[in-house]
Amino acid sequence: ILFFIIPFIGGVTSGISISFVSMTFPILIPMGIQDNIWYCALAFVSGFIGVMITPLHLCGVLTAEYFKIGFGELLLKILYSEIIIFVLVSVLFYLT
Numbered sequence: 536i537l538f539f540i541i542p543f544i545g546g547v548t549s550g551i552s553i554s555f556v557s558m559t560f561p562i563l564i565p566m567g568i569q570d571n572i573w574y575c576a577l578a579f580v581s582g583f584i585g586v587m588i589t590p591l592h593l594c595g596v597l598t599a600e601y602f603k604i605g606f607g608e609l610l611l612k613i614l615y616s617e618i619i620i621f622v623l624v625s626v627l628f629y630l631t
């Protein structure tokens with residue numbers, strides 16, 4: 536659970552991929568992220584989901600403004616793709 540929650544919170548609070556990786560992966564390395572590549576994949580995907588759904592991610596805000604749609608409507612479209620990615624990585628994580 537920590538391999539999902541910690542990077543997700545880091546992604547939501549920073550809005551930039553390199554920031555959540557540099558903040559959370561040093562915490563996760565002693566917890567065993569180096570033992571299985573799928574721990575690392577799960578951590579990165581959860582952080583990336585956090586980055587994509589936060590209003591701090593400027594690409595989302597600019598996209599919503601450019602296409603003249605609400606951020607909530609854009610967020611719903613983003614969530615569909617993020618759920619698919621999370622389900623795929625979770626299945627691969629539990630299969631190994």
